[in-house]
Amino acid sequence: MTTRFGLLSLAREALRGHRGWAPQWRSPERPQPAYDVVIVGGGGHGLATAYYLAKEHRHVGRIAVLEKGWIGGGNTGRNTTIIRSNYLFPESAALYDHAVRLWDGLSRELDYNVMFSPRGVMMLAHSVHDEQVFRRHVHANRLDGVDNEWLTPAQAKAFCPPLDIACARYPVLGAALQRRGGVARHDAVAWGYARAASALGVDIIQECEVTGIARDPRGGAVTGLETTKGTVRCPRIGVVAAGSTSLLMAMAGLRMPLESFPLQALVSEPVKPVFPCVVMSNTVHAYISQSDKGELVIGAGTDGYNSYSQAGGVQVLSHALEAVCELFPTFRRMRMLRSWGGIVDTTPDRSPIIGTTPVPGLFVNCGWGTGGFKATPGSGHVFAATIATGAPHPIAAPFALERFTTGRLIDEAAAAAVAH
Amino acid sequence: MLLIRCPWCGERPEPEFRHAGEAHIARPADPAAQSDADWAAYLYLRGNPRGWHRERWRHVHGCGRFFNALRHTGTDRFAATYRPDEPRPDIPAA
Numbered sequence: 001m002t003t004r005f006g007l008l009s010l011a012r013e014a015l016r017g018h019r020g021w022a023p024q025w026r027s028p029e030r031p032q033p034a035y036d037v038v039i040v041g042g043g044g045h046g047l048a049t050a051y052y053l054a055k056e057h058r059h060v061g062r063i064a065v066l067e068k069g070w071i072g073g074g075n076t077g078r079n080t081t082i083i084r085s086n087y088l089f090p091e092s093a094a095l096y097d098h099a100v101r102l103w104d105g106l107s108r109e110l111d112y113n114v115m116f117s118p119r120g121v122m123m124l125a126h127s128v129h130d131e132q133v134f135r136r137h138v139h140a141n142r143l144d145g146v147d148n149e150w151l152t153p154a155q156a157k158a159f160c161p162p163l164d165i166a167c168a169r170y171p172v173l174g175a176a177l178q179r180r181g182g183v184a185r186h187d188a189v190a191w192g193y194a195r196a197a198s199a200l201g202v203d204i205i206q207e208c209e210v211t212g213i214a215r216d217p218r219g220g221a222v223t224g225l226e227t228t229k230g231t232v233r234c235p236r237i238g239v240v241a242a243g244s245t246s247l248l249m250a251m252a253g254l255r256m257p258l259e260s261f262p263l264q265a266l267v268s269e270p271v272k273p274v275f276p277c278v279v280m281s282n283t284v285h286a287y288i289s290q291s292d293k294g295e296l297v298i299g300a301g302t303d304g305y306n307s308y309s310q311a312g313g314v315q316v317l318s319h320a321l322e323a324v325c326e327l328f329p330t331f332r333r334m335r336m337l338r339s340w341g342g343i344v345d346t347t348p349d350r351s352p353i354i355g356t357t358p359v360p361g362l363f364v365n366c367g368w369g370t371g372g373f374k375a376t377p378g379s380g381h382v383f384a385a386t387i388a389t390g391a392p393h394p395i396a397a398p399f400a401l402e403r404f405t406t407g408r409l410i411d412e413a414a415a416a417a418v419a420h
Numbered sequence: 421m422l423l424i425r426c427p428w429c430g431e432r433p434e435p436e437f438r439h440a441g442e443a444h445i446a447r448p449a450d451p452a453a454q455s456d457a458d459w460a461a462y463l464y465l466r467g468n469p470r471g472w473h474r475e476r477w478r479h480v481h482g483c484g485r486f487f488n489a490l491r492h493t494g495t496d497r498f499a500a501t502y503r504p505d506e507p508r509p510d511i512p513a514a
């Protein structure tokens with residue numbers, strides 16, 4: 001039922017006044033009584049998981065995605081869409097670079113324009129410490145086969161002309177640049193995966209909140225789910241619920257190494273193209289790029305306390321804006337249009353958790369915290385393989401929940417204090 | 421921005437404080453007797469509820485002292501703040 005997009009279909013619809021477009025994915029009102037795999041959470045990661053399950057692991061059977069609100073309405077539709085893979089440790093570089101390689105070509109694969117734009121992500125160094133850490137990153141990334149290069153202040157200015165490198169408050173001592181990094185259109189990622197998954201037979205049920213996880217009284221294995229739209233039987237469940245993961249895992253009796261925090265972003269009024277790349281400044285917690293609509297997209301930091309309020313303190317936003325105004329004085333008089341918050345699930349080592357759990361049949365993909373959008377295709381791909389085979393995909397294996405017991409943490413927080 | 425009542429200094433704005441995570445997590449009395457799983461639970465596993473949360477705060481830009489609070493993580497409303505040596509206040513009825 002999905003139309004193939006192309007010049008012909010566009011031209012035909014243009015002549016017919018665009019009245020012929022049909023919904024791009026099936027959205028059954030209610031779930032079936034039973035499935036073979038249920039994915040809880042219709043964000044980018046959950047939808048990508050369902051897509052790769054249906055595409056590469058057909059034998060798993062009937063698949064559903066249950067979403068309590070609307071697809072992409074969680075962090076997927078609230079994020080600042082920065083994509084990069086220059087993380088410090090080899091395990092992370094492998095995971096995030098797997099995703100970047102999938103981003104390249106994703107629009108073709110899904111026949112849906114996700115507007116992946118590898119325009120370069122530049123991270124500013126404001127102190128000697130920053131400079132040393134970033135240079136170490138550049139070398140580590142090169143050893144891992146991931147591109148990352150060191151720029152002098154003048155080179156950084158040439159790459160991003162609005163940047164004030166002589167900024168007195170936050171001087172720019174140099175920058176690390178990943179040219180293959182960039183941005184993508186967040187909604188399109190959710191919609192593209194939904195459309196492609198639906199075409200392969202996946203049921204996507206919206207406004208269907210999971211309220212309970214049923215387990216076999218003897219072996220403890222999962223047997224199904226309670227939802228606001230009835231009971232669903234299923235032997236395999238993949239929880240991909242970002243900030244709500246602790247709440248879902250508690251339904252199966254598990255405590256998680258997670259805390260949920262509000263993270264905010266805001267956009268300016270739209271202006272003509274002025275900003276050619278993505279600039280991040282971790283030291284001052286500000287991130288900026290320009291959307292195709294012309295808005296400056298600005299990311300702020302997290303609130304200091306765990307919360308599900310999806311709001312966040314105004315002082316966190318003004319802190320980010322103060323830094324943006326110092327670093328890009330030309331934006332001082334721009335007006336901001338709106339701000340919003342999302343609830344991010346952070347782990348103690350700031351790396352995600354992907355894999356099996358102590359509950360048979362229950363799988364989890366979470367802990368992406370402030371920076372999981374970039375990983376969406378790779379995360380879905382390796383998680384699908386993990387659910388289908390019951391054993392971790394090699395790229396996912398180091399990110400297992402057990403690492404908090406064995407002590408093999410992947411401490412990207414200590415490595416860089418990098419947020420997105 | 422939150423308004424937080426330090427049990428010693430009274431109500432002060434949030435930037436004077438630093439959140440210090442879930443409260444009432446006691447360090448194991450006999451560390452050598454703990455299994456790896458016990459350590460993982462003590463160090464890393466957290467309740468992270470949507471609802472009333474007992475948590476620690478520190479008045480870093482004030483008296484410097486730690487205290488406990490009972491806060492709702494859905495509304496961010498405080499029911500109480502209390503000193504470490506005070507009994508835990510009850511969770512509000514409604």
Ligand SMILES: Cc1cc2nc3c(=O)[nH]c(=O)nc-3n(C[C@H](O)[C@H](O)[C@H](O)COP(=O)(O)OP(=O)(O)OC[C@H]3O[C@@H](n4cnc5c(N)ncnc54)[C@H](O)[C@@H]3O)c2cc1C
Binds near residue numbers: 044241373
């Ligand atoms: C302001 C902000 C800026 C960010 N910036 C970046 C960035 O620049 N780059 C980057 O890489 N990452 C960024 N992130 C992080 C990124 O958004 C997330 O890591 C990523 O989108 C998570 O995707 P997801 O599919 O796992 O989660 P989500 O998109 O949140 O999907 C989870 C879904 O689960 C659903 N759900 C929850 N509970 C239930 C239930 N009981 N039953 C059914 N469904 C349920 C939710 O409604 C939600 O739709 C940012 C996040 C925020 C909030």
Ligand SMILES: [Zn+2]
Binds near residue numbers: 428430482485
């Ligand atoms: Zn005080």
